[in-house]
Amino acid sequence: MNNTTISSKDTVVIGLMLFALFFGAGNLVFPAMLGQSAGTESWYANLGFLITGVGLPLLAVIAFSFSGKQDLLSLASRVHPIFGIIYTTVLYLTIGPLFAMPRTGSVSYEIGIKPYLSEQSGQLPLLIFSILFFLVTCLFSLNPSKMIDIVGKWLTPLLILFISILSIAAILKPMGTFQQPVASYEQHAFFNGIQEGYLTMDTLAAFVFGIIVINALKERGAHTRKQLMLVGFKSTIISATILAIIYTVLTYIGASSVEQLGHLANGGEVLAKVSNYYFGTFGGIILGIIVLLACLTTSIGLTTSCSSYLHKLTPKVSYKTYAILLSIVSTTLANVGLNQLIEFSVPVLSILYPLSVIMIFLTFLHPLFKGKRSVYGFSLALTFVISFIQGLADSNLKLAYVSNAILYVHERFSEMLPLYTIGLGWIIPGVVGAAIGLIWPASKRHTEDITS
Numbered sequence: 001m002n003n004t005t006i007s008s009k010d011t012v013v014i015g016l017m018l019f020a021l022f023f024g025a026g027n028l029v030f031p032a033m034l035g036q037s038a039g040t041e042s043w044y045a046n047l048g049f050l051i052t053g054v055g056l057p058l059l060a061v062i063a064f065s066f067s068g069k070q071d072l073l074s075l076a077s078r079v080h081p082i083f084g085i086i087y088t089t090v091l092y093l094t095i096g097p098l099f100a101m102p103r104t105g106s107v108s109y110e111i112g113i114k115p116y117l118s119e120q121s122g123q124l125p126l127l128i129f130s131i132l133f134f135l136v137t138c139l140f141s142l143n144p145s146k147m148i149d150i151v152g153k154w155l156t157p158l159l160i161l162f163i164s165i166l167s168i169a170a171i172l173k174p175m176g177t178f179q180q181p182v183a184s185y186e187q188h189a190f191f192n193g194i195q196e197g198y199l200t201m202d203t204l205a206a207f208v209f210g211i212i213v214i215n216a217l218k219e220r221g222a223h224t225r226k227q228l229m230l231v232g233f234k235s236t237i238i239s240a241t242i243l244a245i246i247y248t249v250l251t252y253i254g255a256s257s258v259e260q261l262g263h264l265a266n267g268g269e270v271l272a273k274v275s276n277y278y279f280g281t282f283g284g285i286i287l288g289i290i291v292l293l294a295c296l297t298t299s300i301g302l303t304t305s306c307s308s309y310l311h312k313l314t315p316k317v318s319y320k321t322y323a324i325l326l327s328i329v330s331t332t333l334a335n336v337g338l339n340q341l342i343e344f345s346v347p348v349l350s351i352l353y354p355l356s357v358i359m360i361f362l363t364f365l366h367p368l369f370k371g372k373r374s375v376y377g378f379s380l381a382l383t384f385v386i387s388f389i390q391g392l393a394d395s396n397l398k399l400a401y402v403s404n405a406i407l408y409v410h411e412r413f414s415e416m417l418p419l420y421t422i423g424l425g426w427i428i429p430g431v432v433g434a435a436i437g438l439i440w441p442a443s444k445r446h447t448e449d450i451t452s
Contacts, residue, residue, distance in 0.1 A: 006231045010220045014213065014231075015238025020159065021209045022057060022202050022243060024104060024298035028291060029267025031247045034196050035254025036263055036270055039181040041189035042255040046248055048193025053200050054243045056357065058236040060206030061213060063363040065232040068225045070214070071309065072207045075363065079376040088309065091352055095204050096306035097326045099345040101137075102333035104295035104302075105130045109334075111268050112288030123335065130334040136296065138327040141303040142320055159293040160242065162286055166271075167249040169278045176259025191422060198423075201349055203356050208305040303327065343395070350391035354383050354426040362434070375437035382429035389413060390425065 031049060038045035069075040072091070077084030094100075109129045117125055185192055213232060222231050254267070257274050264270050275283030307322035358379055369375045393410035417425045 006217070006220050006222055006227070011231055011234050012238060014216050014220070015235040016157070016242075017216065018061070018209070018213060018235055019239040019242045020294075020297040021212065021301040022200075022205065022239065022298075023159070023246070023294050024100070024200075027053070027200055027202070027243075027247070028250065028271060028294060030196050030199055031250035031267070032254035032257075032270040032274075033264075033267035034193060035251040035256075036258055036267075037182045037254075038185045038189050038193070038251075039179045039255055039258065041181045041185050042178060042251050045185060045189040045193035045196070046251040048190040048195075049197045049251070050193075050244050050247060052194050052197025053202065053247060054197075054240050056197075056360070057200075057202035057206040058240050060203050060356070060360050061210055061236050062229070062233060063360045064207065064210035065214065065225075065228045067363050067366070068228075071211050071312065073309070073312070075207075076359070078366070078371060079373065079380060083380075085313075087352075087355065089313070090348070091204060091356075092208060092306050092309050094345060094348050094352065095201060095208060096302050097329045098333070099349075100201070100205070101299055101302050101306075101326065101330040104299040105133045105330060105334035107268075108133060108292050108295040111272065111291045115272065115284060127335055130331045133296070134299070134327040134331045134334075137299045137303055137330075138323055140300045141307065141323045141327075159290065159297070160246075162290045162293070163246055163249075165286060166275060166278065166283070166290075167246075167253070170253045170256065170274065171249070173278075174256045175261070175274070175277060176256055178255045179258040182263070195423060198353060201353065203360070204349070204352055205302075207356060207359075208309075209301055211305060211308060212301060299330075303330075347391035347395035350394065351384065351387045354387040354430070355380055358383050358426075358430045369434075369438055372437060372440075372442065374440040374442070375434050378437035378440065379430050379433035382433035383426045386413065386417070386420070386426040386429050390420070390423070 030053070031046070034045055034049055035042050064072075064075065067075050073084050073088045075084075076087045079087075106126070109126050113125065113129055180186075181189060213235065214228065217228055217231050217235075220231075222228050250271075253274055254270050257270060257277075260277065261270070261273050264273065271287055272284060275287040277283070279286060303323055303326050306326055307319050310322045311317060311319040362376055362379065389406060389409050390413070392406050413420045413425060417428070419425050419427055
């Protein structure tokens, strides 16, 4: 029996790595904009944001450790092998090379580079920057065994240092007092904060990053489920604490900036102008470094995870080939049609997110219903129907033949289904589906070995 213990130092390093993987560009801009919108209601809004922006993603990591599975594919296959392949592949591609990865490059450019260029610069600087950005991403990803040391020991402390500089300045010398919230935050600040936390999409990313955490723990000597759970829990607490502090400070920065700057268009603009207010041009450089490091660490994590998954799915293609290919695709999409790509991705993410939340809770409850597949099947099926209708209805996609039908069902759900109008209509159907699956007649092979 292996009694190897994980040192506190290694636990801290893994916790810092997990924080860095979660803390991408969106995580910077959402809390700042949340503070601007919520004003005097910022603390309630921030609490809601922390529940979904910190709590759910880290709960997903713990659930992954609890399951004892090696990857998301084997976890999702508890529902059905075909579902496992489809769900896992769509999730990896959506938050990987088709959306999140190219966004890391384009956002880094927009905030860190573009403000210092003339309007006549054209697309060439973006092309050069994105090539360099994803070249660095690829080089780090080709040596995944060194990723923990590089990200955990070096990049993350630098990232925290730069954020701390701006935060301390904003706290010691506030730009102004909190102003009245915008209309939507006057009565529903807490719920709006919950919705803003969804926008980080970190719960989806948690399933992708889970394999990195598990492998890191195993490399440090954790092999039993108990060890993985214990050290994984400690690491997530470290990550959660840092995330919660930073999100709260960024919310404060946004809320205190309105009196001086007014209501701005997005969180990136808020942070840029706040940095310029305190530090001038130097402030913009600090912000650029923050965004670059945040985006780079996220991009490395996504490339590593996606390449590992695709290599396992098709072993004939090497991990390094996939890492290079994903970097090339991300470079291309960072330069061409990113707005259209985001527009397409929003309904896909809106469908995947509820499914992922249901998966988290069913993973914890798995031993109680003994892995009965009908519980997974009915719960996820009803969740999918609701999120599919709402995701398409709320998107800007033009569906020539089904749009009228989708909108009709969407309107009926809005009238009849509790929580639907606030984007949580899938919760009750998900619970009802699990109950139906529990009493559904069992097939000959309806359960999974809960220790597997």
